[in-house]
Amino acid sequence: MDCLFCKIINGEIPSSKVYEDDKVIAFNDINPVAPYHILVVPKKHYDSIADISEKEMEIVAHIHNIINKIAIDKGFSDAGFRIINNCGSDGGQEVKHLHYHVLAGKKLPNYEANQK
Template sequence: MAEKTLFQRIMDGELPGDIVYEDEQCVVLRDINPQAPVHLLIIPRKPIPSLNEVTEEDAPLIGHLFVVARQMAEREGIARTGYRTVFNTGPDAQQSVYHLHLHLLGGRKFTWPPG
């Protein structure tokens, strides 16, 4: 059996995490190293390592993550001014936890291109 990811351990209550929302499909927590005034991680309960492993079967789950992102943006007061959603995939994109998670960032003006 594969070792649990950091996010699985937080969801299982084995490690602390600042959980701000949860439902049967995902958990949302505040990033411990925020890159913006609002920096939330929307994490599916299903342990998918990265976007590269997403299948057609996962399409409803991925859609749900974006619906939750919109709801969290409204809750955090950033929906009207703007926000960014990001999946980091692989080492060159700085993915540090191999459990798919959607970053929701806002509360400041962003530049383009990112990174």
């Protein structure tokens, strides 16, 4: 498979790891848009959230638990953060492996205000 995130998970491409367990890996984005810009990626390959079967959906809950853990560990849970999951080409997904962006460390603009 020629998936960028699978190569990071397999150690073929280096990353600045923030967290890892048997189900997910989290690392700093190489093109951050906030002081904290962390990607949380399941180790099992799913193209997007639309490809997760109902019986495997617990991975999403696990990812959200890990996001909370990272927010507490990094000290931005109280100030707040944004979680983004782009799904498919119209949703802005660039890497076809399910992943969540966690943005924090500054006041983020209101998304809806930017869409007018």
